[in-house]
Amino acid sequence: MLEIEIDGKKLTVPQGSTVMDAAHSVGTYIPHFCYHKKLSIAANCRMCLVEVEKAPKPLPACATPVTDGMKVHTHSDMAKKAQAGVMEFLLINHPLDCPICDQGGECQLQDLAVGYGNSASRYQEEKRVVVGKDMGPLVSAEEMSRCIHCTRCVRFTEEIGGFQEIGMANRSEFSEILPFLGKTVDSEISGNVIDLCPVGALTSKPFRYSTRAWELSRRKSVSPHDGLGANLIVQVKGNQVMRVLPLENEEINECWIADRDRFSYEGLNSAERLQKPMIKHDGKWHEADWQTALEYVVKGLNGVSRDHGKDAIGVLASPHSTTEELFLAQKLARSFGVNNVDYRLRRSDFRADAAQQGALWLGSSIVDLASAKSVLVVGSTQRQEQPLLASRLRQAVKKGSELNVIHVADDALLTKLNAKLIVSPLALVNALAQVLKAVVAIKSGESAIDLAAVSVSAEAQRIAESLCGAESASVVLGNVAQHHPAFSELLSLAQEIARLSGARFGVLAEAANSVGAELVGAVPTRGVFGAAVSAGLDAQQMIAAPRKAYVLLNSEVEFDSYNPQAAVAAMKSAETVIALTAFKAEGLLDYADVLLPIAPFSETAGSFVNMEGRLQTFNGVVRPLGEARPAWKVLRVLGNMLGISGFEYTSVEEVRAEWQGKGDIAPSLNNVLASVSANVQPAATALVRVGEVPLYQADAICRRASSLQATRAAAVPVAHAAQSVLDAAGVQSGAVVVLKQGDGQVRVALEADATLPAGVVRLATAHPTTIALGGMFDPIEIKQG
């Protein structure tokens, strides 16, 4: 520990602290631009100059390590003069166009110029002009003359984004911040540079010029997208969400948010929002009032249950719904006598249900995962599924943790991997079994799973050694593993690996409220907090054996299902499809019979339980649009109209209190299966699809966010396959082929891709151009175009 005195305040700080760190720890503010606590030290703006006794010149606080007995003055004449001098230089070439600058009112340069600058400039000469740059549809770099060359944006893309997409070209007076010629900034977390930029050089393209920062009110919220549960500040003006910023939470999202969290709000204001209930009569849609629509729904449900029995009704809920909505949906269904409730539309393997003893979750806190010394990620397209978690794992690798990957494609994770096994989905189980076999050998343990047929590859051995050798380790299953037709086997293997190696294991919850849905029993085999229920059909069974009526909560089955082809066919064959939805989706208009407009997360109070089992509540930030109503209210009224008791709630808090009263979250989280089993035979060779959900197709809101949809990540998907697959099919890379699954087919370009294993065709699911196809990881045929 070192002693230091800052402006007369004595304190001790750990070895290696900078003067800036020390000042922050006693709440002393030192002006700065280039310094950022999450980025490396560049010390190029010089705004943080302070006087240090015995030093002949002022020193930059951000880059000066504390030495024992140091005495620092942040407001002495010397310091003030230095700071004012730096400010004068920074403003020399700055256009001072605050009145027309989008950053006006929330600009660090503006604020500090008030504190440290002069009211008029002594500089009369010409200022330099820097032409604007194109960084893509999200980040505007239109006014680069404003840039003060702090390089925060450069360091962000390199250090946090993992790939330097922005650089500073040229030298001295000619320095310019730019992306590589002709390239845009494509990182899935690029929007953070807007927050980082201390001036108005990088601004939000969708938000620009729409309003002034001081006209916005700030409301706290939680991201409704991935399972991380990033904390948000939603900014609102005139009952409209205008923009979204991160709310710092070191344990979850640190000070970042992914682009999906930041720009998806455009979907909330999209023209596709459903504002009135709608009923289909003779194939034509009519707007209706709530009373009529609800009566129609009640009549439909009663009719189907009278004619075909309660079992003919299925409820498919989206895990992007709030916990209260999911709780009420399953309560309503079960009280009405319907046991077919599921939120796992994209799952294809439900064999683990019987052995499941609690809600599936991450198996640790996010912080614990990021600080584990060894991590094995199985079946995860990490940067699409959980962009911020992928970034956090990259930081972990830099701090010395070992990242291992078993996956179906050798995606660029922009970090160093300890070991990887890239195999066809058909060989995924075998790959994980190899690791288990190696772990069994290292630990001289025994496994209930028969591993005789498995031969351990060198990479699997390395993974096993990494997991067994680390003082803390985690095995986590991503979306690909969870959607995989052998999910239960993968989970069993992970459990065995964890048991023997001492690692933790869990799943990277796909959606904002997957864990919440598990907890409140939005599954056919378990009730609230695992209460016993009479079992119903799971999502797949409800599709495989079509029901007569479906109730969809926030679900668009063509995008949200494992097998869109089968799901849409099931919807079309039903007598009635009742959709509670925020959007007038094309698919719903096609197969639904009644649309009830419900409020998205921004317009209703509710809660999400993130992947680490953390309950995060939020309030609506704006009033529901048009006649949309919070889904919990719609479900409550439906309960009343169906004559079910226990639906007399007057607030969402009452709903929350009811489900919370039935148990506790922590003890209900449990990944351990009562019995494990896996068929570890090396894979048969067949051509299978790798059909992941694209970054901006994951949920209904981001699918309608126009700027996200203009990014490269949202481009119309093309198919990829290894050269060997192309050769076998006799097609050239780039040729248009017909891909066939079941009785659906699509025409699409097929490109050679060296990152894919043999025997797979990678083509995204959940996209309008591919919904004619079948299961995400099912066999697929290539036919010449």
Next chain:
Amino acid sequence: MLSAQSLALIDREVAKYPADQKRSAVMGALRIALEERRSTGETPEARCLNQEVIEFVANYLEIPPVAAYEVATFYNMYDMKPVGKYKITVCTNLPCALRGGVNAAEYISHKLGIAIGETSSDGMYTLLEGECMGACGDAPVLLVNNHSMCSFMTSEAIDKKLAELK
């Protein structure tokens, strides 16, 4: 994009640094790439670095293209603009200026009929001003194509040099 020879030279640069720090070889790699372009390029446009070459070098070193671009644009001996077959850089910094450096530059400019910073219309010569080359005692000095240093460049010496550069 680059010849096998150039790639072999780049590999030698790379080998000077630890395997996970290929980035350190970026300056050498860009120099080698430029050298190949200069010696094989038929037109001024083909003799300088451009986006494709920089991207190629970056990919070869497995670094982000923009990182290589930063380096290429920072140092002015990497030609980023079309350049003549002979790039003549005359030092005009103060010590040289006191000993005829500026005059030498003007003499060449007059003789080639191009202003400082220009390339002759036949694509043969580019005339540039340079910064101190650490040879002030030999002033006036000039540099041909980054590598060949010419000292005591009186008018006669310049005439002779230009006669060689055909």
